[in-house]
Amino acid sequence: MSEEFDNPVYYDDDADASHIDSKTVAVLGYGSQGHAHALNLHESGVDVVVGLREDSSSRSAAEAEGLRVETPADAASEADLVSVLVPDTVQPAVYEEIAPELDAGDTLQFAHGFNIHYGQIEPSEDVNVTMVAPKSPGHLVRRNYENDEGTPGLLAVYQDATGDAHDVGLAYAQAIGCTRAGVVETTFREETETDLFGEQAVLCGGVTSLVKHGYETLVDAGYSPEMAYFECLNELKLIVDLMYEGGLGEMWDSVSDTAEYGGLTRGDVVVDDHAREQMEQVLEGVQDGTFAREWISENQAGRPSYKQLRHAEKNHDIEEVGEELRGLFAWGEESDEEQPAETPADD
Numbered sequence: 001m002s003e004e005f006d007n008p009v010y011y012d013d014d015a016d017a018s019h020i021d022s023k024t025v026a027v028l029g030y031g032s033q034g035h036a037h038a039l040n041l042h043e044s045g046v047d048v049v050v051g052l053r054e055d056s057s058s059r060s061a062a063e064a065e066g067l068r069v070e071t072p073a074d075a076a077s078e079a080d081l082v083s084v085l086v087p088d089t090v091q092p093a094v095y096e097e098i099a100p101e102l103d104a105g106d107t108l109q110f111a112h113g114f115n116i117h118y119g120q121i122e123p124s125e126d127v128n129v130t131m132v133a134p135k136s137p138g139h140l141v142r143r144n145y146e147n148d149e150g151t152p153g154l155l156a157v158y159q160d161a162t163g164d165a166h167d168v169g170l171a172y173a174q175a176i177g178c179t180r181a182g183v184v185e186t187t188f189r190e191e192t193e194t195d196l197f198g199e200q201a202v203l204c205g206g207v208t209s210l211v212k213h214g215y216e217t218l219v220d221a222g223y224s225p226e227m228a229y230f231e232c233l234n235e236l237k238l239i240v241d242l243m244y245e246g247g248l249g250e251m252w253d254s255v256s257d258t259a260e261y262g263g264l265t266r267g268d269v270v271v272d273d274h275a276r277e278q279m280e281q282v283l284e285g286v287q288d289g290t291f292a293r294e295w296i297s298e299n300q301a302g303r304p305s306y307k308q309l310r311h312a313e314k315n316h317d318i319e320e321v322g323e324e325l326r327g328l329f330a331w332g333e334e335s336d337e338e339q340p341a342e343t344p345a346d347d
């Protein structure tokens with residue numbers, strides 16, 4: 001264990017497999033995370049049963065890998081640990097099906113804290129509630145495991161009914177390969193709120209907004225859409241790759257002095273104190289549950305705004321230009337390798 005940071009980090013030596021290898025684990029869902037957890041657990045010697053609806057198109061994929069498949073309720077009934085890896089928006093409904101099958105001392109395991117943190121699932125007090133959340137899409141969790149490598153992950157215990165919930169979570173993290181890389185201790189609250197904030201303000205929302213505004217600024221000033229696309233979207237990958245490898249410093253070291261000076265003097269002009277205040281607003285909406293309530297009722301209403309926003313985003317000029325350009329150049333193909341080709345179709 002490392003205590004260098006605020007949150008402890010655990011490795012293989014900290015985990016004790018006996019907390020999981022005597023258990024039957026039900027993995028509900030066989031999508032991005034589900035297929036990876038099920039297969040990694042199975043190959044780590046854990047007794048796994050996959051829980052899928054009777055009509056799920058993933059059934060044959062799971063069975064072809066030698067996994068047993070039952071309905072979610074039947075899988076949960078025979079399991080001591082139930083890993084909930086169906087989409088977050090359908091978890092409350094699936095939980096209703098499996099709740100009667102949870103016995104005292106069972107463990108309910110998640111890969112994201114949303115439904116527990118915002119009270120959409122309220123497990124009884126006699127079960128453990130844990131989270132092991134790999135910080136990667138499922139196809140990488142699976143590929144790393146197969147290559148004897150690890151995937152960094154998070155571990156949190158929301159409810160410890162048996163007194164060893166933490167050990168159970170750590171053993172689960174080991175069995176899916178996360179302790180090979182390192183597992184950071186967190187809480188359901190911290191994981192949920194930082195995850196939502198990150199994807200809204202920076203990763204998914206912030207970046208796409210920055211890219212679109214940059215593109216529109218150039219095109220509106222009379223520059224060609226192709227050049228605007230290259231400058232504001234395509235080159236982003238090169239910059240992000242450098243930051244991923246060696247932080248902001250490696251990026252600044254790798255670009256020209258002109259780019260470095262221009263970036264250091266103009267970046268804060270664009271993303272300024274106002275943007276920072278807006279980020280605080282977004283964070284507040286995550287913390288006080290406004291966003292969660294909005295998203296839950298959006299789903300209950302059949303996702304009207306979501307569909308509209310998605311449609312508008314798909315029809316933005318930058319998407320049309322991008323599609324044409326990616327067709328003309330070879331770089332679109334090399335990224336194929338990164339796609340979760342082995343992930344069964346979502347149903």
Ligand code: NAD
Pocket residue numbers: 028029030031032033034052053056058084085086087088090094111112133134135136137138344345346347
């Ligand atoms: P997914 O959408 O890839 O797959 C979900 C699977 O659930 C489907 O393939 C299907 O087998 C099943 N399913 C779908 N609808 C269902 C229904 N109505 N009833 C029963 N089963 C149904 O989901 P995912 O991305 O693997 O997410 C699972 C969990 O993992 C979520 O809590 C998510 O937040 C978390 N997580 C995902 C990632 C990621 O990169 N995808 C990373 C970390 C954590």
Ligand code: MG
Pocket residue numbers: 076077078079080101102103106
């Ligand atoms: Mg049970």
